[in-house]
Amino acid sequence: MTKPTILTGIRANSDLTIGNYFGAMLPMIDMAKSRSDECQVNLFIPDLHSFTTPIDHTKLYEQIIHNARVFAAAGLPLDNDNIHIYRQSYITAHSELTWILDCFTGFGEMGRMTQFKDKSSSVGDDRTSVGLFNYPVLMAADILLYNASYVPVGDDQTQHLEFTRDIAERMNARFGELFTVPESVPKQHEFFGKDQGLRIKDLANPNKKMSKSDDSGKGVIFLGDTPGEAVKKIMSATTDDKAEIHFDPANQPGISNLLQILALLRGQQLEETTGEFEGESRYGDFKKVVADEVERFLTDFQAQLTATDDAVILKKLGTSEQAMNEIANETLLRVQRAVGLRPKAE
Numbered sequence: 001m002t003k004p005t006i007l008t009g010i011r012a013n014s015d016l017t018i019g020n021y022f023g024a025m026l027p028m029i030d031m032a033k034s035r036s037d038e039c040q041v042n043l044f045i046p047d048l049h050s051f052t053t054p055i056d057h058t059k060l061y062e063q064i065i066h067n068a069r070v071f072a073a074a075g076l077p078l079d080n081d082n083i084h085i086y087r088q089s090y091i092t093a094h095s096e097l098t099w100i101l102d103c104f105t106g107f108g109e110m111g112r113m114t115q116f117k118d119k120s121s122s123v124g125d126d127r128t129s130v131g132l133f134n135y136p137v138l139m140a141a142d143i144l145l146y147n148a149s150y151v152p153v154g155d156d157q158t159q160h161l162e163f164t165r166d167i168a169e170r171m172n173a174r175f176g177e178l179f180t181v182p183e184s185v186p187k188q189h190e191f192f193g194k195d196q197g198l199r200i201k202d203l204a205n206p207n208k209k210m211s212k213s214d215d216s217g218k219g220v221i222f223l224g225d226t227p228g229e230a231v232k233k234i235m236s237a238t239t240d241d242k243a244e245i246h247f248d249p250a251n252q253p254g255i256s257n258l259l260q261i262l263a264l265l266r267g268q269q270l271e272e273t274t275g276e277f278e279g280e281s282r283y284g285d286f287k288k289v290v291a292d293e294v295e296r297f298l299t300d301f302q303a304q305l306t307a308t309d310d311a312v313i314l315k316k317l318g319t320s321e322q323a324m325n326e327i328a329n330e331t332l333l334r335v336q337r338a339v340g341l342r343p344k345a346e
């Protein structure tokens, strides 16, 4: 029996944040390490997804390679043959399958995607790209090409995973068994366990999550920030006027967020960190503790990043991409035959 495939990726549109690092990258790497015996693990850099919203294209290629370096610096074992890391655009079947799936996807179906509604509402119709509208279909292709069963998704992506299951079932019902239908969202949660809900908040506005594409970046700690910059952002983080530290996200979102960040940086259980500061009144002193920890984390991480070797990384990307092209092209051919673009199999 072939091993089940786990698939996941992080969009390479800008430098990653500590939210991406602790909320996605570290759990992803832990998962890859712990599951690679029983599963094939596909980690991909969704470079085609990078410009569904405007970006600086002169920086994109470097950003893609940089993200691969970040994976390596964060501890991804590049010498494990069951773990693949690849660039989406190097496997052209993604674009081809997307077009085919597009023609079986309803306009209304895409229009109902809440992420599209959120991201498009602020810019107006003419500045909203068709790519943004269409990107859940590309995401479906990303998953279905590799017969992936398990795709860890945050809340912002569950609707897209449901769509992937729908389009796979629709195509299978019409054309026979073309695709492996990924597991349902509850089954995904069961398989991956906890940690799916972690959300680091923006330091300047702790009522929203920290996001790498945030316009001002004032409340965002990027992995590429100098430790000094990051310290400043922590020290000027928005808190409250209660003058008492409690982990209470509803009433003290800023303080609670800093407690959460500190626990992650120290690798502690949240309760342990919270217990240490509970009831204290000097926010400045507390912020200083968090700032020192952020400074140490970034200094260490950036040293590991500098130590990564591009030749090793490019070799790994190349090997994975070759293997992935084989799998993806097999799926694509099955679909092309089913829809009549290629002669039926003998």
Ligand code: ATP
Binding pocket: 010, 011, 013, 017, 019, 020, 022, 023, 024, 153, 154, 155, 198, 199, 200, 201, 209, 210, 211, 212, 213, 214
């Ligand atoms: P963008 O602004 O481009 O949407 P983002 O920071 O929200 O950027 P995504 O590319 O949407 O990042 O998500 C990458 C991964 O990081 C996802 O698994 C997502 O759940 C996770 N993630 C994003 N932001 C946070 C956060 N603030 N805390 C924890 N995890 C996060």
Ligand code: MG
Binding pocket: 156, 211
């Ligand atoms: Mg996001």
